[in-house]
Amino acid sequence: MEFTALFLGLAAVLLVAYFGRRRLALVLFAVTFIASVAIYLHHATDRLQLSF
C-alpha cells in the first residue's frame, strides 16, 4: 500500500506543478521524497552478503 501511496503523491506533485502552483508542488515533492527514502530504509533490512 505504501508504494501505491508514493505513486499517488507523485501524481499529485506533477499535477500541481502542471496546473500552476509552484511552491505547493515543491512542498509536495519534499514530502513524497522524504517518504520514499523512509520507506526504502524501512524495507532495506537484508544484510548484503559481501566480503571485501
Next chain:
Amino acid sequence: MTLNALGLYAIALVLAAAFAAQVLLGELPCPLCLMQRIQYAMLAAGPVLNIRFGPRPSHYAVSLLSAVAGASFAMRQILLHILPGDAGYGSALLGYHYYSWAFIGFAVAIVLIAIMLLFDGQFIGADSDEPAAIGWFGRGAVWLVIALVALNIVSTLLECGFGVCPDNPVNYHLLKLSP
C-alpha cells in the same frame, strides 16, 4: 523548454519499458524495483516545473535528488545480487539486469543535469511564480508521464493490494482474490 520536454519523453520511455517487461514477460516489480520506478517518475518533477515556470536551480535540484536516491536504490539491488553464482533478479537485457540499467540511467541523468546547470544564462529573469503557456510538444510530454504514473498506481494497487508488497511477487494480489 524543448530539452526539458525531451527529458520527459526519455523518462516516459523508461517507465514504458518497465511496463513492457511487466506485461509481456510477466515480471512483476519487487519493492526495490518499485522504488526505482518511483524515483524515475520523480525525476520528471524538475522538467515539469521548468516547462511551467521557467528554469530554476531548485527545479534541477529536485531532479538531482531523485536521481541520487534512485541510483542508491539501484546500487543496493546490484549489490544484493553481485556475488558469483547469483542469477540476479528478473531477466537480463543485453547482458544487464534492469536494476543495472536503472543505475546507468540515473547516473546519466545526474551528468546531464550537471551539464544543464553549467548554463547560467537560462536563469536570468527567473523570479516569477506565474505559470507560462506550454506548447503541444511539452504538453504531450507532461501528460504522457502523468498517464504512466497513473498506470503505475493501478498496477501497484493490483499487485500489492492494501497490504505489504511481497518481496518476490508472482501474481496480482487483488486479481487473485477476485472471483
